[in-house]
Amino acid sequence: MQSCEVAIVGSGFAGSLLARVLAVLGYDVVLLERGTHPRFAIGESSTPLANLSLERLGVRYGLADCYHLATHGRWLAHFPQLRRGLKRGFTFYRHHPDQPFANRGLDSERLLVAASPHDSLSDTHWLRADVDHHFVRQAIAADVDYRDRVDLANADVASDSVRVSGSRAGTMFELRANFLIDASGPGGFLARQLSIPSGLEHTETRSALVFSHFDGVRLMKDVAPGMPEGPYPDDWAAVHHLIDEGWMYSLRFDDGVTSAGFLLTPRGTAALNLPDAADAALLWRVLLQRYPTLASAFAEATPLMPLAFRPAIQHRLKRATGERWGLMPHAYAFVDPLFSTGIAWSLRAVERLALAFESAAHHRRVPDLEVLTLYDAMLAAEADQIDLVVAGAYEAMTHFDLFAAHAMLYFATVSFAEASQRLAPEESVAWKGFLGVGDSVLEPLPRESLRRLRQITRRRGDIGTSDERRRFAEWVTHAISPRNIAGLARPERRNLYPVDFDALIEQHQLLGMSRDQLVEVLPALRGALPNAGDHASLTEGSVRLNLPSWMPAG
Numbered sequence: 001m002q003s004c005e006v007a008i009v010g011s012g013f014a015g016s017l018l019a020r021v022l023a024v025l026g027y028d029v030v031l032l033e034r035g036t037h038p039r040f041a042i043g044e045s046s047t048p049l050a051n052l053s054l055e056r057l058g059v060r061y062g063l064a065d066c067y068h069l070a071t072h073g074r075w076l077a078h079f080p081q082l083r084r085g086l087k088r089g090f091t092f093y094r095h096h097p098d099q100p101f102a103n104r105g106l107d108s109e110r111l112l113v114a115a116s117p118h119d120s121l122s123d124t125h126w127l128r129a130d131v132d133h134h135f136v137r138q139a140i141a142a143d144v145d146y147r148d149r150v151d152l153a154n155a156d157v158a159s160d161s162v163r164v165s166g167s168r169a170g171t172m173f174e175l176r177a178n179f180l181i182d183a184s185g186p187g188g189f190l191a192r193q194l195s196i197p198s199g200l201e202h203t204e205t206r207s208a209l210v211f212s213h214f215d216g217v218r219l220m221k222d223v224a225p226g227m228p229e230g231p232y233p234d235d236w237a238a239v240h241h242l243i244d245e246g247w248m249y250s251l252r253f254d255d256g257v258t259s260a261g262f263l264l265t266p267r268g269t270a271a272l273n274l275p276d277a278a279d280a281a282l283l284w285r286v287l288l289q290r291y292p293t294l295a296s297a298f299a300e301a302t303p304l305m306p307l308a309f310r311p312a313i314q315h316r317l318k319r320a321t322g323e324r325w326g327l328m329p330h331a332y333a334f335v336d337p338l339f340s341t342g343i344a345w346s347l348r349a350v351e352r353l354a355l356a357f358e359s360a361a362h363h364r365r366v367p368d369l370e371v372l373t374l375y376d377a378m379l380a381a382e383a384d385q386i387d388l389v390v391a392g393a394y395e396a397m398t399h400f401d402l403f404a405a406h407a408m409l410y411f412a413t414v415s416f417a418e419a420s421q422r423l424a425p426e427e428s429v430a431w432k433g434f435l436g437v438g439d440s441v442l443e444p445l446p447r448e449s450l451r452r453l454r455q456i457t458r459r460r461g462d463i464g465t466s467d468e469r470r471r472f473a474e475w476v477t478h479a480i481s482p483r484n485i486a487g488l489a490r491p492e493r494r495n496l497y498p499v500d501f502d503a504l505i506e507q508h509q510l511l512g513m514s515r516d517q518l519v520e521v522l523p524a525l526r527g528a529l530p531n532a533g534d535h536a537s538l539t540e541g542s543v544r545l546n547l548p549s550w551m552p553a554g
């Protein structure tokens, strides 16, 4: 029987990156994949927090590609062959059945929140076929023993090791590992092997999905022209179209391909009253017909692969670790793509497990039980938190004012995390809670928001009175104020939020810094701007810049 120190099941980016980091730390790692690369994968839109994790992994473990892939500009300069899309922020529109999207100028049901001050520092959509393939190749180059097309039959967990057995190309194999990591995503390899109970009853969100990749999707600026200029071009973002039945995501890659899918609530699907709700092509057609502006956007579009339908995309387990095993977040829980939390959460877990193995490198060679218990508890709390933020958003979709107000909870939380992590980096940052977990101000807010929203909607999709909606927005503004460093929830912004560097300086005390301290950090940040020059204003050099000194700019 072969043996290794760490076996990882699943070579999505999370499994491959962790495998590679552990190999860099001197571990003997086997990475097992049931398919082959390149292959299609869903989950494409990254965020500033995801990119911070990538940068930290790059810097800590000397993985220059991770660092370069963390901004659109560096990605283009270093990996132009890996397909990606420019993501300047989060764009939301509310559509109503049988009516074109109403361009009412600054009163439109439209929300734009910039995540980056300009293109070169921006986030990206990852064409996962290319990106995941890249990370696998890098893992192999780092001496990870990668085996694809494996069919795993069994995992036996003992107190000192795990045995995995299966076959590859018709040949049986057995592998003994000191530790097993399940990065198989919703494949749920260990969940089945260890009969880990489902915790789905804790998850509030329920949604179905119909999706594909398309050629020929028209831009919103062309099908709903003349909207007032926002902080970035509307379409170069994670675009969210809110509809009565749920919402649609639309992510445009730089080569013009668009990843799009509808997420549908059970009530929304039932209301469509289709003879076969699982008929993806029919569902797609019916939804486009109901929303004329979306129909225009997709009028000439052709799917690049058959439309696919998944009746329920949520999963959740009750345990994420044991003495000899651990789950990556996507194997443990998934809620919904709303707010693009998956990549960032997965990368945070890569950081945590990498640190756990780093600490163990000179003695036990497997993470301490105490650390694994902490990892388990954090994933549980974070999965709950993601669910509450998303469940609140679904509840709020009944009226755009409610939605725009609730969304501020998410944006305040992530912008505060991003600014604190960039401006005052700490060694232990990877162990900070995701999405406000562990923050006495932020942690309770999603639950409270959901409660208040349900009072307004009465769980029936009511829109409430204008007074109720105004009071809800006021509550959000007040609740986030101790963490609102990004100038959010300001009516005078008319739902168009740029990266607001002045607000950051104004709110210096919220980050525990004096105004002078904060201002002092800025020239250094600005100086580190790649190709600093024409575009390098103080505002642009804000919270997105912190190049490591060993890494040449650009």
Ligand SMILES: Cc1cc2nc3c(=O)[nH]c(=O)nc-3n(C[C@H](O)[C@H](O)[C@H](O)COP(=O)(O)OP(=O)(O)OC[C@H]3O[C@@H](n4cnc5c(N)ncnc54)[C@H](O)[C@@H]3O)c2cc1C
Pocket (backbone or CB within 6 Å): 009, 010, 011, 012, 013, 014, 015, 032, 033, 034, 035, 041, 042, 043, 044, 045, 046, 150, 152, 183, 184, 185, 186, 187, 188, 189, 209, 261, 313, 328, 329, 330, 331, 336, 337, 340, 341, 342, 343, 344, 346
């Ligand atoms: C509709 C949808 C949209 C999403 N959109 C976003 C988004 O915009 N932004 C975002 O941040 N996140 C998004 N996510 C979440 C994102 O997809 C996940 O966070 C991400 O894919 C996690 O990566 P991973 O490497 O852990 O797992 P995966 O990408 O799921 O990879 C798992 C790998 O394991 C392999 N595998 C499975 N079973 C076995 C087995 N038994 N043996 C061996 N190998 C196996 C699979 O072949 C695959 O290669 C979305 C998810 C969904 C469902």
